Amino acid sequence: MLDYTDEQNMIREMVSKVAREKIEPLIEELDEKGEGGGEAIDILRENNFMTLPLPQEYGGIGADYTTTALVIEELAKVDAGTSMYVFTTTTDIFFIRDFGSEDQKEMFYPMFQEGKIGAFCLTEPGYGSDAANITTRGVLKDGYYLVNGTKTMASSGCDAECFIVYVRTGPGEKAHGISCFIMEKLPGISAGQHFNKMGFRTNSTSEIYFEDVKVPQERVLGKPEEGWNTLVFGGGAMRAFGAASQALGTAEGAMEYAIKYAKERTTFGKPIIQHQAIQFMIADMGINIEAARSLHYRTLQMIDRGGYSQQEYQLLTSATKCFVCDMAMKVTTDAVQILGAYGVMNEYPVARRMRDAKVNQIFDGASQIQKMIVGRTLEKMY
Numbered sequence: 515m516l517d518y519t520d521e522q523n524m525i526r527e528m529v530s531k532v533a534r535e536k537i538e539p540l541i542e543e544l545d546e547k548g549e550g551g552g553e554a555i556d557i558l559r560e561n562n563f564m565t566l567p568l569p570q571e572y573g574g575i576g577a578d579y580t581t582t583a584l585v586i587e588e589l590a591k592v593d594a595g596t597s598m599y600v601f602t603t604t605t606d607i608f609f610i611r612d613f614g615s616e617d618q619k620e621m622f623y624p625m626f627q628e629g630k631i632g633a634f635c636l637t638e639p640g641y642g643s644d645a646a647n648i649t650t651r652g653v654l655k656d657g658y659y660l661v662n663g664t665k666t667m668a669s670s671g672c673d674a675e676c677f678i679v680y681v682r683t684g685p686g687e688k689a690h691g692i693s694c695f696i697m698e699k700l701p702g703i704s705a706g707q708h709f710n711k712m713g714f715r716t717n718s719t720s721e722i723y724f725e726d727v728k729v730p731q732e733r734v735l736g737k738p739e740e741g742w743n744t745l746v747f748g749g750g751a752m753r754a755f756g757a758a759s760q761a762l763g764t765a766e767g768a769m770e771y772a773i774k775y776a777k778e779r780t781t782f783g784k785p786i787i788q789h790q791a792i793q794f795m796i797a798d799m800g801i802n803i804e805a806a807r808s809l810h811y812r813t814l815q816m817i818d819r820g821g822y823s824q825q826e827y828q829l830l831t832s833a834t835k836c837f838v839c840d841m842a843m844k845v846t847t848d849a850v851q852i853l854g855a856y857g858v859m860n861e862y863p864v865a866r867r868m869r870d871a872k873v874n875q876i877f878d879g880a881s882q883i884q885k886m887i888v889g890r891t892l893e894k895m896y
């Protein structure tokens with residue numbers, strides 16, 4: 515057993531109950547429609563799942579990354595797309611907590627307390643992995659940045675009313691000269707149509723347009739032109755508490771379903787779980803999930819406790835994102851195999867989990883990019 519606190523165990527049980535009783539019955543239809551979270555968003559709001567990291571005076575419990583990761587994992591056991599609303603909104607809250615001024619906290623915390631959804635806007639149509647080349651531009655004049663550009667693939671994008679946005683405001687190249695902003699839905703900000711995706715169909719993903727948006731200079735998070743630092747430190751945490759927690763939950767949900775199915779389905783006179791080939795596939799799922807859980811937990815504990823070196827942080831956050839997401843791809847693919855023909859039918863939930871696992875390998879820095887970070891870090895360490 516991992517060393518969760520009583521409060522964390524209680525939260526995990528509570529989220530699991532709500533996810534299984536209230537959210538799961540909605541998912542098949544929401545996934546088929548592929549238009550985002552619909553009613554599931556109201557359930558997240560009613561249960562304060564998107565606001566746990568807020569301080570108590572704003573209705574939260576000051577939840578740390580480990581606790582928030584548990585919420586996301588439990589939701590993702592049922593449906594990763596729904597958990598994305600918690601991921602994007604808590605990301606905005608954590609960025610404000612870690613990099614924001616007191617004025618920014620006073621301005622934005624009440625918006626999240628009211629139920630507003632957050633989004634994270636880094637990727638542009640021409641730049642995903644290569645995000646240091648972004649071209650969204652902000653020009654400072656009379657206390658405002660005039661921001662123009664297009665962000666894409668923004669998770670929760672169609673539903674969001676608060677945005678973390680990376681904008682080139684300075685003269686430098688690549689990571690130099692990029693500022694990080696927190697902004698409400700100011701005039702000139704609009705969302706494009708929800709993309710029709712293979713996975714994460716229960717979360718809206720869209721372009722976000724910035725057309726002559728007048729952004730007060732007080733909306734810069736941290737220092738102007740030093741926005742990349744927020745990404746180096748906040749982005750690693752996101753990979754662990756968000757993307758990796760989703761992948762872990764998705765893998766667990768797929769394994770649970772595959773085991774139940776394998777106990778019932780018979781071939782050659784016995785339940786397929788009694789065929790050694792199936793047993794070994796299930797054993798590999800369990801082994802990999804447990805290994806992933808240990809790494810995931812270790813990384814989150816490191817972030818929450820602090821006192822780590824930058825190299826340790828980069829190594830563990832990228833290793834976690836890559837290992838857990840690749841593991842989920844393998845586990846969900848094997849779960850589909852165990853269900854045979856039924857596995858590829860969309861009405862059985864393992865197909866959805868396999869589609870979601872593929873998305874987890876790509877967003878928030880694809881597995882290849884995580885390996886580049888791990889490789890470069892190890893090169894420096896030894």
Ligand SMILES: Cc1cc2nc3c(=O)[nH]c(=O)nc-3n(C[C@H](O)[C@H](O)[C@H](O)COP(=O)(O)OP(=O)(O)OC[C@H]3O[C@@H](n4cnc5c(N)ncnc54)[C@H](O)[C@@H]3O)c2cc1C
Nearest residue numbers: 634635636637642643644667668669876877878879880882
């Ligand atoms: C459903 C979904 C939700 C998303 N949500 C968000 C969000 O909320 N906010 C946001 O800002 N972005 C979001 N993204 C964007 C996501 O982070 C990017 O798609 C991701 O970083 C990869 O960028 P890309 O798609 O442009 O791929 P590219 O950068 O074009 O890469 C294409 C392929 O080449 C590989 N590759 C690239 N460079 C190298 C290299 N140097 N060496 C080896 N391989 C390499 C990549 O790993 C990938 O497999 C989301 C994407 C999806 C699919």
